[in-house]
Amino acid sequence: MCAIWGSTWIAMRFGVAQLPPLFFAGTRFIVAGLLMMAWHLQRGGSLQVSGGELRALAPAIVLAIVGCYGLLFWGMQHAPSGLAAVVNLSLIPVCLYIFGLLAGQERYLLSRLLALAVGLTGLGLLFAPALAQGTGDSGALGLGAVAASAVVYCWGSVLARPMIQRRGPIWFGAWATTIGGIVLVGLSCLFERWPADLVQRALRPEVAASWLFLVLFGSLAAFTIYLRLLRDWGPLRAGLYAFVSPLIAVILGALVFDERLTARDGFAAMLMLGAAWIALYEPRTATSRTAP
DSSP, X not given: OHHHHTTXXXXXXXXXXXXXXXXXXXXXXXXXXXXXXXXXXXXXXXXXXXXXXXXXXXXXXXXXXXXXXXXXHHHHXXXXXXXXXXXXXXHHHHHHHHHHHHTTSSOXXXXXXXXXXXXXXXXXXXXXXXXXXXXXHHHHHHHHHHHHHHXXXXXXXXXXXXXXXXXXXXXXXXXXXXXXXXXXXXXXXXXXXXXXXXXXXXXXXXXXXXHHHIIIIIIIIIIHHXXXXXXXXXXXXXXTHXXXXXXXXXXXXHHHHOOOOOHHHHHHHHHHHHHHHHHHOOOOOHHHHHOO
């Protein structure tokens, strides 16, 4: 999951450079959701959804899909990308833990607080040059939108967990991405200006390849894995990708765009991986030591 989500930024970079962002994201989610539905049916599952389940799905979709990506893409157009990454990634594990505590899905543990502190320190070091940049009024509004996107994403994830535990990650992912994608395309129709050569742009090899990568890997593979981890591990540990995916992105940036790696980057990587280890560590019990 971390390897995929650490590389999706390259695909998004190619896609939103040519297509309206909400349109690009919405069409990706619609197709991914329909493929998840077909996958679920092929495995013998049911897509039946009751009125009560739709009412439970609605806030999770509005928050985790529509609100998150609508705010994120708008904010990214007005805020420096480095600062936006710091704000988004630093808030995700913190907000997942806070909402998880409020919902009774997480326990208050000193080790979890230590993991958050170490991981946030590593993020700060990794993005130190971006943190040193200033931003104007429009940039501040953009960063506010990016921060809000992380908060609503985490809130939606925690709200979704009971349904994921009851109906399964593929069922939830299929409905959430399909409905969320339809709403995003509708918002694109209302608020985005579609270029006259939209189809030609969408069919450009780099754009089509980026879109396909996001559908198959970003949504079908990584998002399904995230939902499974959210179900089995809980909000905080599932959100630890925010401490690992940036390392993948930095390495790919060096390989693809010849971006320079520094000793500070290496130390930041050690801190962030250490934070993930602290949060994932479970002491071995007497039963586990004697089990075959």
